[in-house]
Amino acid sequence: MLTSARVTCGVAMASMLAAIVAGGTPAAAYEPIVEKKTFTMKDYTTVNGAPIPEVRVGWEAYGSLNEARDNVIVIPHFFSGTSHAAGRYSEEGARGYWDSIIGSGKPIDTDKYYVISVDSLVNLNVGSAQVVTTGPASINPETGEPYGMDFPIVEIGDFVRVQRRLLANLGIEKVHAVMGASMGALQAYDWAARYPDMVERVIPVIGNGFADPFLIGWLDIWAQPIRLDPNWNGGDYYGGDRPKAGLAAALKTVTLHAQNWPWAQKAFGRKWAAKDADPAKSFDNRYAVEAALDKVAKDRASSADANHFLYLVKANQLFIAGDAETPEAGLKAIDAPTLMLQAQGDLVFFPGLADQTQQMIESDGTPVARAQIPGDRGHLNGVLNIQSQAEKIRDFLNRTVGE
């Protein structure tokens, strides 16, 4: 039976929640203990021309940099993500989100490649001990207080320029590939458009080459609960109560938008959140899917910052690859062979817009390959089911450029 109504629910919520946020344990994993490092740079000027006296971002790496310093794969992260793409920080720690494809002998083979991932500016999870970022929650050296909404607006291009500076600092001037999921895909397009002489391959996963107006509208929908929370207070809340309810509501929207209906039907059906609490009898009585989403959102909100969320929304809305005048110009600037991976049932980045992205990249002859990641999870298939594309990724990375 596909759905069951008015049936009480005694299932353990924990396993469902785990299934929402993680993809299970891969067969083989990146084994060395991962160390989070910090990159600091002074006097950064944003794409928009605003100065930031000091930028600090966390980063981690897997594998070893070769002598020629040309075996580098950059993995920028998604909207609600961090630079923890593979391995774990301790024996008991959680594995990175793409651990299934990054490691010894895997498609992103740490025996061959030096894989670098960097926490974005205005990273959402600023409250996590393993995240280092600079944004509205950081101290403004001019005032000694958190920036709040006085922090300069930053763009996807700023995230990429900071990564570029870190690589320059490490003596790296060639990038074998940039590969990222969702907002990580936007950074991958941006890398290839901004530094076409440096980037040799690009693998954007579940992301299109520009923010289209439907996405711009949805990003605004994601953000609106934060502004409605009276504790948000125009972004000035660091000395008082934080807008936890608004932030959780925003994260709940993101969480659901990144899924699709088969997941909800299989995981929850029409089960109630609690036995003897018929949703028909009270507004307090809810369905299991609602309670699970609330729990996940509350958990995610605990290490997140509301202003950082708003800055991420803005950065994504502004996105055009390479900060060009138009999406067409930005994507035409890409010279690196491109492997675009879309997800079945993706409700955030639509296939029709991926077609446009492909055409814009191909407009001056740059080759684009495409594949679809199958699964019931919508947009999240790009994170949770990436291993389904393991051989395509391996082949693409092994290919000599121009081949």
Next chain:
Amino acid sequence: MLTSARVTCGVAMASMLAAIVAGGTPAAAYEPIVEKKTFTMKDYTTVNGAPIPEVRVGWEAYGSLNEARDNVIVIPHFFSGTSHAAGRYSEEGARGYWDSIIGSGKPIDTDKYYVISVDSLVNLNVGSAQVVTTGPASINPETGEPYGMDFPIVEIGDFVRVQRRLLANLGIEKVHAVMGASMGALQAYDWAARYPDMVERVIPVIGNGFADPFLIGWLDIWAQPIRLDPNWNGGDYYGGDRPKAGLAAALKTVTLHAQNWPWAQKAFGRKWAAKDADPAKSFDNRYAVEAALDKVAKDRASSADANHFLYLVKANQLFIAGDAETPEAGLKAIDAPTLMLQAQGDLVFFPGLADQTQQMIESDGTPVARAQIPGDRGHLNGVLNIQSQAEKIRDFLNRTVGE
């Protein structure tokens, strides 16, 4: 060029907004002036067993009831709709939402059929002069104050049972067809499941036969901004400031969810909301699509009620046709031949779930036909582009049952 970035915007917003909320003027229209009538019933008991001392709902009709009283087509309305399906209340008034298919010589031919539409209980647009409904904004006769959240929870089945009582009052015991869009489709399934001996044909448009958990989750996302608005105050706001911001945010979510990306790309591209107001320069500077959605949402909120929105969300979450134990049982109870019309790019009711609905209705041999309404508007295609299915609807209504 499909999109244009960083280009200032001087276009008239008014025409875009009109395109969002209406479908343009049909070639021919229902010409007689429509009169809104009121149906009052005492001592109604809900599906859930709760008493409502007095129920009042508005209704309107097009065409004439024949002597046999068997030429009736019932048109229940969608979530944010009213009973105004065709014609207009005055020479200058707005035409009903399905005026393109209801009228003399049209598929729902008012020369043949008597078409009835009824305002739902807990109708969203309680502030409109042309809407009559009973819900949390109504006066509780026990207290002399608005019910607020003390109003009983009502279900889709309650909307249908009230319509059934109105028809009984008019001496109608046979229904030639029930046809509705979105929440109107849910009522159409419910009519056919609840009164299988009475309903001869059913045409559910852009709606599936049960609330699946992904929809349940989205309905909760729609509702959450209302609860975040401090003016909502647990539903007790009728004597003070109303939760306008939360209600507008809720309606903005509904408005965007009912569209799809090609509409946004054609109507807005990446244009700015105002000339010289680059969204990269300030959080106050926005894109045209955001400003348009805000304007529509604010307009829609002006005649809407926040508690009514929450009650509608609950009714939709609870939906199983005929108030059966399971979706399977509810849809199996339907005996009327069914024409399901889905919309291209519908992000609210998905084709895969329409397949399940079809299978459940067909499980005991009831015939189901299907067709897709094309267009760029996602879910809204079912309202705005319904005339594309004119001949299918006409043929289905003309067919002798059992043929």
